[in-house]
Amino acid sequence: MFDPALVRRLFPALQQTHEGFPVAFFDGPAGTQCPQMVLDAMLGYLVHDNANRAAAFATSVRTERMLADARQAMADMLGARSADEIVFGPNMTTLTIAVAHAITPRLSPGDEIVVTRLDHDANITPWVLSARQSGAVIRWADIRDEDCTLDTDALLDLIGDRTRVVAVGYASNSVGTVNDVRRIVKRAREAGALTFVDGVQYAPHGAIDVQALGCDFLACSAYKFYGPHVGVLYGRYDLLESLEPWKVRPAPGLPPSKFETGTLDFEGIAGARAAVEYLGVAGGSKCRANALTRRERVICGLEAGARYERELTARLLDGLESVKGLRVYGITDRNRLDERVAVVSFTLDGHHPRHVAESLAARAVQVCDGHYYALTLLERLSLADRGGMVRVGLAHYNTAEEIDRLVAALDALAAPEMVVV
Secondary structure, eight states, rough: OOHHHHHHTOGGGGGGGTEEEEEOOTTTTTOOOOHHHHHHHHHHHHHTOOOSSSSSSSHHHHHHHHHHHHHHHHHHHHOOGGGEEEEEEEEEHHHHHHHHHHEEEHHHEEEEEEETTTGGGTTTTHHHHHHHHHEEEEEEEETTTTTEEEOOHHHHHHOOEEEEEEEESSSSTTBBBBOOOOHHHHHHHTOOOEEEEOOOOTTTOOOHHHHHHHSEEEEGGGGGTTSOOOEEEOHHHHHHOOOOOOOOOOOOOSSSSSGGGGSOOOOHHHHHHHHHHHHHHHHHHGGOOTTSHHHHHHHHHHHHHHHHHHHHHHHHHHHHHHHHEEEEEEOOOOGGGGBBBBBEEEEEEEBOHHHHHHHHHHHTTEEEEEEOHHHHHHHHTTGGGGGGGEEEETTTTTOOHHHHHHHHEEEEEEOOOOOOO
């Protein structure tokens, strides 16, 4: 049984107040808060082990040991074959650009790259730039208007003999849709195309198995699953080995280090390792059993959190649908909540999304507004020039009471003003 009260006690940030209100953090899709064990890991590294790599002295040796264990922790979380398939960087966007840049010399005029209108721009524009440099052609996979889901059948039809790369998100950072990534990757592999999966929004809400998916690359961000601002890239070792990223001459020539330009954020990586461990802790005593492997603990914790988040999502949708003039974008069918993650976006008639966000912020309810870098989707929905949407992102530290506060605040905003005669 998932216990949010126990989880919340692990997060110092959740004790904050603003203008007398307890702060409700619904900005998880942009970045979750950190539990104490992550903060301790980062501070502990800086106090005891702070050093650069490749030296003979003790703190450098311990830094190398920490880095190796952090790679293994991420390999365990993502189901990679080897820790050498894990690359660290500042964020998913930077890592994606590096991979796209390295793949570009392999492309020829007339080759095709498939992208989707549902994705974060970090998994669109790097490939558009790659096509512009190489002469390749971008093929766009569209969405279904009624529920903002990817038209998977149409996407599969786009993949053909000239397809070289298929870039797809695991889950939408804007409307929460979970895509049938396994089916898409299977078709791409049959066509001989590489696959790049944006796993950023799925990673905090569900278990990932890159080997079962069969993808060539998958990127995610530790700061979306309760860690610090560190990006993580999984890449098949043979591809990491054969691709040639830009790097300086003294940098290592083998994966994964050859993709890690300059000195890494070691304290952040120590925090990312602790965040993986936290995912098992969050699931309760069942997930912390000594007999379980680290990967099994992580999966157990993610599944427990996801079940709780689906309950919260149903409550959130119930509340939002009761607000006059409010429109939710994405899947709202309560029987299909396993087809989405706990990210819900909406518009409110007569109110600019920034005005809604500011009104909620005054009550210490933190939500995001705008396009959240899902610019292509907002353009597709004709919302980009209207301020985008308001996004509520649920994490497993959120509560039903916080959702009720959010809905009450929206009700107050949507209610017509009283006319005094």
